[in-house]
Amino acid sequence: MQQLQDLRVSRIIRLSSPRALKEKLPVTEHIADTVCQARREVEDILSGKDSRMLVIVGPCSIHDIKSARDYASRLHALRKELESEFCILMRVYFEKPRTTIGWKGFINDPHLNDTYDIEHGLFHARKLLIELNEMGLPAATEFLDPISPQYVADLISWAAIGARTIESQTHRQMASGLSMPVGFKNATDGRLQVAIDAIRSAMHQHSFLGIDQEGHSSVITTKGNPFGHLVLRGGSSKPNYDADSIVTAEKQLRKADLSEYLLVDCSHANSGKRFGNQLKVWEDILAQKERGNRSIAGVMIESNICSGNQPFPVKPEELKYGVSITDECVSWEQTEKMLRDGAGFMKQVRSKA
Ligand SMILES: O=C[C@H](O)[C@H](O)COP(=O)(O)O
Numbered sequence: 001m002q003q004l005q006d007l008r009v010s011r012i013i014r015l016s017s018p019r020a021l022k023e024k025l026p027v028t029e030h031i032a033d034t035v036c037q038a039r040r041e042v043e044d045i046l047s048g049k050d051s052r053m054l055v056i057v058g059p060c061s062i063h064d065i066k067s068a069r070d071y072a073s074r075l076h077a078l079r080k081e082l083e084s085e086f087c088i089l090m091r092v093y094f095e096k097p098r099t100t101i102g103w104k105g106f107i108n109d110p111h112l113n114d115t116y117d118i119e120h121g122l123f124h125a126r127k128l129l130i131e132l133n134e135m136g137l138p139a140a141t142e143f144l145d146p147i148s149p150q151y152v153a154d155l156i157s158w159a160a161i162g163a164r165t166i167e168s169q170t171h172r173q174m175a176s177g178l179s180m181p182v183g184f185k186n187a188t189d190g191r192l193q194v195a196i197d198a199i200r201s202a203m204h205q206h207s208f209l210g211i212d213q214e215g216h217s218s219v220i221t222t223k224g225n226p227f228g229h230l231v232l233r234g235g236s237s238k239p240n241y242d243a244d245s246i247v248t249a250e251k252q253l254r255k256a257d258l259s260e261y262l263l264v265d266c267s268h269a270n271s272g273k274r275f276g277n278q279l280k281v282w283e284d285i286l287a288q289k290e291r292g293n294r295s296i297a298g299v300m301i302e303s304n305i306c307s308g309n310q311p312f313p314v315k316p317e318e319l320k321y322g323v324s325i326t327d328e329c330v331s332w333e334q335t336e337k338m339l340r341d342g343a344g345f346m347k348q349v350r351s352k353a
């Protein structure tokens with residue numbers, strides 16, 4: 001007989017099950033408290049019960065655990081300092097969707113050398129999330145691969161479905177079963193309707209193929225996620241953080257009978273992928289809040305220890321510490337300034353309101 005399968009597969013390596021990884025890296029009561037409290041706070045912000053802003057801030061991608069820890073300890077202190085105005089979560093992105101090809105993130109290739117040591121990637125991703133939550137710093141991430149949530153989702157307080165996967169039924173089904181609020185990005189071309197359709201789809205129960213905690217393929221039946229919301233990230237023809245675009249988004253959400261609370265991504269197509277423009281977006285959002293906007297519930301900022309990004313791939317010895325290897329980020333100094341100034345500004349706005 002002729003060979004019919006695996007004609008284009010060169011290897012299959014079995015991974016540890018989600019349960020086995022969780023036994024090695026278990027959740028403590030303190031970690032569970034961090035995750036649950038942050039999820040509750042995000043839910044309250046997204047339903048208007050808490051008028052603080054949600055701030056998802058951190059590197060475009062995690063590629064170096066040491067610098068991620070360094071960033072986290074700085075952010076943890078800032079989170080505490082500004083907690084009366086902002087609910088700050090760290091962007092801890094381990095999976096990168098690519099327009100064509102490129103490094104697909106720490107879980108996929110943690111050694112940054114095309115060895116795809118996913119077992120190591122999952123272990124160290126989970127370990128970092130344990131450390132952050134133990135410290136009291138909640139984490140936000142994008143879920144890209146439908147299998148990876150089983151390994152790490154218990155440690156995540158906010159999740160995104162990205163602009164490149166928003167139209168995918170697989171991702172909408174996955175979101176319907178996730179335990180945290182999920183932000184749905186508008187499409188890369190700027191269309192909002194696909195994200196609105198995704199929110200509505202994820203609100204419903206679904207049954208689909210997945211894996212259980214033992215790693216066995218299973219039928220997963222979900223209950224639906226009531227905390228889906230829109231994230232405006234700009235589109236290929238124009239940004240969508242300005243007041244007119246926000247009004248358009250509010251109208252479309254209302255028409256679909258959905259909550260108007262939404263997030264604005266200061267980066268990606270809203271910044272033209274230039275880190276310097278994130279400040280412009282942030283200032284525009286603050287000005288809209290001052291003029292009485294109520295629908296903008298929070299923002300996303302791509303930030304790292306140092307500003308900009310660096311070319312990748314590079315030789316390991318040429319890799320600069322604390323600099324993004326994916327999209328450009330604002331520096332830590334600028335992040336502190338943006339958030340401190342923003343908190344002072346929002347305090348005045350809220351006291352006048
Ligand atoms: O956030 C990161 C990037 O914008 C996204 O992963 C796409 O990157 P690419 O267009 O460089 O592939």
Ligand SMILES: C=C(OP(=O)(O)O)C(=O)O
Pocket residue numbers: 060093097142161162163164185233268
């Ligand atoms: C890829 C990302 O965003 P988007 O899906 O909006 O391009 C991201 O936030 O890393």
